[in-house]
Amino acid sequence: MLDLFKNMVKEEWRMHSTMFGGLSFALFPVMIFGIAFMSSFLLPLLRTSLPAGNIALMTHASFLMLGFMVGAFGLLGNEVMNRRFGQASLLAYSARSLPLSGRFIFTNFVVKDLIYYFFLWVFPFGLGYILASPFVGVPLAAALLLLLTLTLAFLSGLCTVFFLSTIYSRSRALLWLLVLLLGAGCGTIVAVTGTNPALFFPPLLLYLSFSWTAFLVTCTVLVLLFAVSIVLFDPQETEKNRETGNAFRPLLVRFAFLPNPSLAAKDMIDLYRSGSIIGQTLFSFVIPLAVIWFFLSLLAPIFPPHGLILMYAIVAGVIASTMYTWVTMFDAFGSYSCLPVAVSTLIAGKVTTFSLLQVVPAVFIAAVAILAGEIPNLVPAVVLCLAVSFYAAGIMVWLTGLSPNVLVYDVKVLFVYLFLVGIALTLFTAIAFANPLFALSSVILFLPAWLFVRKAKVKWDAVDPAGF
């Protein structure tokens, strides 16, 4: 077990460092550490306008989201590993050549990812806060506790989505039932206690009031969720030689109005047949945003009137921009290398498919606005969400071309992305908070988004397409 695990960690490190250069990748946790360390010095300032509990709430929610993003291992079964790294040959595919079962290799893969991401994201963040704590008047014990509870928040997101995605791969009906039960449970909590369910998030409760019993219960639940997911994971390959009807021809006709109908039709088929169109929408969009709603609504008192729906639209826009990774995850340029297709054409095709997918956030935000009684702000919220999504996606396309999944760990790329997105978000949050109707001005973000995509086409046509 240990040998396989150690080699998988080595493999993951070498793959990332080969892609970005050892130093650039090694700097990633250093950057997270630096952000946490320096942000800690802003705490005394933040506390003057924001209660300490709210800062803890936001931090725990962020790490819960990180866990959500990392955790959908069960979604595509065996292909979940392949889709991240394209054609790379990994130990994870060694079930046939090593005397090890598929489930055993997969367990190692998941544990490896879990520990790997812990050291990549969670630990550097916690360490930054721990080392800054003496300078900002935070007791060391509280800083250590934060590292512990952030780890638990990350694991909560990871184990929950891992569990749900494994259920999804077994039975979609059962998943819907579980999601409905969870939704009903949250609704009952709100109806009976009048309390926001996010306040019952165990890692947050532990941070606010630590007890060994609560800690052990939280750990037990996480271990159980993880173990059940591993048991339920089905490493068997899907039935071979199953015949499938021709979906390409009708889609080609339906998308005839688009600039690259064949590319859009292929992308849509990829998304549908891989299970991603539903799976990703659920695990990478709807569920994270449902959880974010509960956490964000706790901050409503510090927002101006109608600020919650607009803030929510901005967050949804950022998450919707990651749909660009959905449309790029299934093929490397290699699939097109024997065809007369330039990288820029492929980028244009992916952006077209991404644009089609933006129906999902538009409908979602409209539905939330209606349910939240914010009908007058429905249009500004939808415009803001889509403008942020296209803007952030445009930057992603410019910086990473066709490989947004892996290039996010290039520290230089991530820094530029965070900087450019951060400026726009800060500006348009302030504008939208000043007057909800002003949020309509965010439509101007479509212009830089278009310019970034244009620059991306020139930039990525000029370099040899990478294997990843």
Added chain:
Amino acid sequence: MSVILEAKDLSKVYGEVTAVNSVSLAVKEGALFGLLGPNGSGKTTMIKMLTGQIRPTGGSAMVLGLDVEKDPVGVRAQVGIIPEQETPPSFLTAIEYLEFVGAVRKIPDIGEKADWWFDFLEFRDKKNVLCKDLSRGTRQKLMFAQAFIHEPALALIDEPLINFDPIMQDLVKDYLAGYVKNGRTIFISTHILEVAEEICSEFAILHKGSLLHTGPVADLTARNEHLSSFFLSLVRKDRHA
């Protein structure tokens, strides 16, 4: 016969590794040209440069009158390519993939042409199976079909027979021989010398990225020499040089 493909001092350097070192060669129209070399000799890199998949770091190449560096997409529109590893998209079926190729290449009557290939390469029973579920051999058949479905004037094939069974190899060899008889040109890269000797009219030997020899197979036949012994003596000599 006019020159249909010409490389002049073509080079590709990756960091400190020289994959292809100043290679010059010319392929005439109607030839079945074999680029031979041991593993890692630079054959795949050559094909990638000649088809505009990667850019040369030195020299130039013209394919069907087009500069591969200036108009890589134009080159790929004119030629047929079978890459080293078969890579049809996972979630399309075999027929959908050929229709996708037809749409990208704007081929009329793609349905009829695809049907011909399913029958010719004997995989009609797999036409509605997802590419990810196809065997390597069937994927190779599919890649073969996509490379020739638009009847290109020049086809560049990396290891043409590698995943085929002996019966299919025979069928494909006959097809390639017939294809060049019709005035079209084929450029293959392989390290299977028996195949090259059997089907190629001209050949070049690449070793450690450098060109060791280029010429007609008939010259060897005239000297009563086999391609395999000629190849081995040249490569061994170069290894000790």
